[in-house]
Amino acid sequence: MTDELQQQLINDLLIESLEGLDRFDKELLALENHAGGAETMNNIFRVIHTIKGTAGCIGLCKIESTAHVGENLLSLLRDGKLQSSSEMISALLALSDALRGMLRDLEASGTEGQRDHSALLQRLRDLQTATPSPAAPSPAPNAPAAFGLFADTPADATAEIQLRSAPEKPAASEPAQAARASIADSAIRVDVVQLDKLMNLVGELVLARNQIMQNTTQLDAAALLIASQRLNLITTELQGSVMKTRMQPIGNIWTKFPRVVRDLSQELGKKINLVMEGQDTELDRTIIEAIKDPLMHIVRNAADHGLELPAVRAAAGKPEEGRLTLRAFHEGGQVNIEFIDDGQGINAARVKAKAVERGLVTADQASRLSERETHNLIFLPGFSTVDKVTTISGRGVGMDVVKTNIEKIGGSVDVQSSAGQGTTIKIRIPLTLAIIPALIVTSGGERFAIPQVSLLELVRLESEDAHKKIESIYNAPVYRLRGQLLPLVDLSRDLGLDGRKSASADGAVNIVVVQADGRQFGLIVDAINDTEEIVVKPLGKQLKSITCFAGATIMGDGRVALILDVLGVAQHAGVISEVRDHGIAGDGKAAEKADNRQTLLLFEATLDSRMAIPLSMVARLEEFPRSSVERAGSQEVVQYRGQIMPLIRIANFVSGAEAADSAEKDPLQVVVYSEGGRSVGLVVAKISDIVYEALTVQRSAARDGILGSAVIQERVTDLLDVPSIIRSADPTFYKAGVN
Numbered sequence: 001m002t003d004e005l006q007q008q009l010i011n012d013l014l015i016e017s018l019e020g021l022d023r024f025d026k027e028l029l030a031l032e033n034h035a036g037g038a039e040t041m042n043n044i045f046r047v048i049h050t051i052k053g054t055a056g057c058i059g060l061c062k063i064e065s066t067a068h069v070g071e072n073l074l075s076l077l078r079d080g081k082l083q084s085s086s087e088m089i090s091a092l093l094a095l096s097d098a099l100r101g102m103l104r105d106l107e108a109s110g111t112e113g114q115r116d117h118s119a120l121l122q123r124l125r126d127l128q129t130a131t132p133s134p135a136a137p138s139p140a141p142n143a144p145a146a147f148g149l150f151a152d153t154p155a156d157a158t159a160e161i162q163l164r165s166a167p168e169k170p171a172a173s174e175p176a177q178a179a180r181a182s183i184a185d186s187a188i189r190v191d192v193v194q195l196d197k198l199m200n201l202v203g204e205l206v207l208a209r210n211q212i213m214q215n216t217t218q219l220d221a222a223a224l225l226i227a228s229q230r231l232n233l234i235t236t237e238l239q240g241s242v243m244k245t246r247m248q249p250i251g252n253i254w255t256k257f258p259r260v261v262r263d264l265s266q267e268l269g270k271k272i273n274l275v276m277e278g279q280d281t282e283l284d285r286t287i288i289e290a291i292k293d294p295l296m297h298i299v300r301n302a303a304d305h306g307l308e309l310p311a312v313r314a315a316a317g318k319p320e321e322g323r324l325t326l327r328a329f330h331e332g333g334q335v336n337i338e339f340i341d342d343g344q345g346i347n348a349a350r351v352k353a354k355a356v357e358r359g360l361v362t363a364d365q366a367s368r369l370s371e372r373e374t375h376n377l378i379f380l381p382g383f384s385t386v387d388k389v390t391t392i393s394g395r396g397v398g399m400d401v402v403k404t405n406i407e408k409i410g411g412s413v414d415v416q417s418s419a420g421q422g423t424t425i426k427i428r429i430p431l432t433l434a435i436i437p438a439l440i441v442t443s444g445g446e447r448f449a450i451p452q453v454s455l456l457e458l459v460r461l462e463s464e465d466a467h468k469k470i471e472s473i474y475n476a477p478v479y480r481l482r483g484q485l486l487p488l489v490d491l492s493r494d495l496g497l498d499g500r501k502s503a504s505a506d507g508a509v510n511i512v513v514v515q516a517d518g519r520q521f522g523l524i525v526d527a528i529n530d531t532e533e534i535v536v537k538p539l540g541k542q543l544k545s546i547t548c549f550a551g552a553t554i555m556g557d558g559r560v561a562l563i564l565d566v567l568g569v570a571q572h573a574g575v576i577s578e579v580r581d582h583g584i585a586g587d588g589k590a591a592e593k594a595d596n597r598q599t600l601l602l603f604e605a606t607l608d609s610r611m612a613i614p615l616s617m618v619a620r621l622e623e624f625p626r627s628s629v630e631r632a633g634s635q636e637v638v639q640y641r642g643q644i645m646p647l648i649r650i651a652n653f654v655s656g657a658e659a660a661d662s663a664e665k666d667p668l669q670v671v672v673y674s675e676g677g678r679s680v681g682l683v684v685a686k687i688s689d690i691v692y693e694a695l696t697v698q699r700s701a702a703r704d705g706i707l708g709s710a711v712i713q714e715r716v717t718d719l720l721d722v723p724s725i726i727r728s729a730d731p732t733f734y735k736a737g738v739n
């Protein structure tokens with residue numbers, strides 16, 4: 001046998017066996033959970049039998065003999081001479097780890113390795129004559145658990161199994177880098193029918209090329225047009241077919257999770273029910289490889305931090321068995337992956353305390369964080385709520401890796417949590433990275449591509465509107481889009497292309513509204529061209545450090561257009577800080593300076609009565625037609641987002657203010673304030689401006705509903721006491737909100 005043939009046989013063995021062992025683990029767990037029948041048992045036996053036979057044919061005696069011992073035990077199980085038990089399942093899973101370790105050694109060094117499996121083999125032989133043992137009580141939460149054992153493993157078997165499991169443990173926790181380098185991971189299976197279709201399309205492509213070549217010499221415009229149209233159709237179909245060969249079900253990487261959850265449940269002393277939905281959801285193979293580690297981190301994090309111990313769950317009135325649901329589905333040209341647990345949720349106070357303790361935020365910054373910002377602290381590098389480092393967690397790495405790796409492939413991560421009820425982590429990722437739909441824009445005389453996955457909408461402001469509606473907050477331009485302030489980034493200026501800026505001749509402003517890290521902002525560009533599918537080309541190593549660009553593409557005219565990394569542009573422009581949230585782990589001096597300033601909403605309660613409130617108290621700015629105002633008893637109300645929202649006319653509740661003008665403009669201008677799930681609308685005469693400046697109260701309150709007065713923009717401005725106004729109008733508002 002030649003060396004080349006020998007290596008090809010080894011490669012085939014590696015691919016078949018590693019894939020087979022993944023199925024072996026999955027089928028074993030199904031058998032243990034009484035979800036499999038005779039066919040399941042046959043599949044389990046077939047995997048080990050195939051590995052033994054193939055290894056024997058090419059002289060891999062150690063793999064052959066190890067598989068042979070396992071095959072003998074499986075033969076007795078298949079024939080009904082033995083009944084399966086958790087002890088037996090654990091031993092067979094350890095066999096899977098041992099074979100997987102030898103295969104990894106074979107791939108890395110060309111030998112079967114020097115691992116000692118004698119204790120495991122003896123255990124497998126003993127089980128061939130053993131009778132099922134009665135179940136033992138679950139181990140204590142802090143008690144050491146044998147690797148791969150369930151809580152119902154007999155107590156006397158635990159110590160015995162712990163003596164063959166030690167050498168096997170490294171095989172079960174191979175480094176992620178080694179796993180990614182595996183030949184099995186780099187291989188891909190393609191259906192023969194799909195290959196036949198590709199071959200036919202390539203043949204059609206050759207014919208179309210020949211027609212074009214012939215018509216270019218004869219200069220037959222009509223024939224050339226027909227051939228070009230045919231080439232376009234063939235290329236589109238060929239592109240789809242090639243992409244389909246790269247698409248793999250996400251279930252390919254989920255197959256490892258049941259085994260991981262089983263092992264974690266034993267190590268942590270928890271009962272975990274793993275539910276997986278949407279395993280057939282397909283993604284590009286490149287994406288599959290990129291999300292392997294992030295998804296594994298989330299599963300381990302949910303098991304360790306999210307789900308409680310059985311006794312704790314029972315005391316809280318929950319089932320002792322925690323539930324972890326994995327769900328995948330297509331939506332809007334993207335893949336959504338959700339991890340839902342019914343555990344204890346995120347303890348916001350503890351998260352803040354740990355972030356302060358680890359120096360990630362200051363105590364003052366932590367006190368001002370919103371619920372969303374608090375939850376996002378778990379994604380900061382170095383963050384962990386664990387006091388003691390274990391084999392599972394506590395080193396401050398994991399969730400930051402999740403966010404970083406997901407964002408590298410153009411995805412996003414969002415966490416939602418309810419204390420005592422559970423946590424949901426939502427991931428959105430593109431289907432593929434090779435060919436993506438994008439919006440082509442021009443700025444500073446250059447063309448750029450914006451991935452459509454980041455695109456929300458397009459806004460065009462005519463010359464007059466641009467001057468009126470683009471405002472300035474803290475020297476930064478903003479645009480009020482449907483009542484929400486949208487930060488703006490001038491792409492030409494941000495990329496240093498001012499010298500070649502080609503502004504619109506009529507003075508109009510084009511805004512591309514995009515989203516990065518869950519936050520919206522607008523890109524001001526010179527022109528919006530068209531949407532098209534682009535082929536993504538990676539940047540050279542000299543340009544990879546430029547965070548504003550995710551890659552490049554070649555346009556139809558042969559020129560290169562850079563692909564914008566929307567998150568990188570936002571960070572470069574200061575719209576989103578490097579640590580993703582303003583005030584988190586920022587420069588201490590800058591934070592101190594910012595502490596002296598506030599963002600304020602300026603408005604008039606009546607004509608010439610200038611007032612201000614902190615913008616942080618404003619949920620939204622709305623306009624309601626007078627006709628939409630109704631009455632509930634003596635209270636004015638409007639229907640707002642599924643609620644009946646009371647209206648409070650500020651002029652009627654501020655002592656000394658004139659009565660509301662009967663000729664009030666239509667529509668009504670309303671400042672929406674929310675607390676505890678309830679909202680109230682503060683009716684004002686006119687919303688004037690939003691400013692960011694230092695606030696010093698120079699005159700104490702002399703009227704009800706007023707905190708004091710200050711000079712803002714060189715004008716005396718009253719500071720409204722919003723809680724006092726609301727209590728005067730509705731004494732039950734805050735009590736109801738708390739309840």
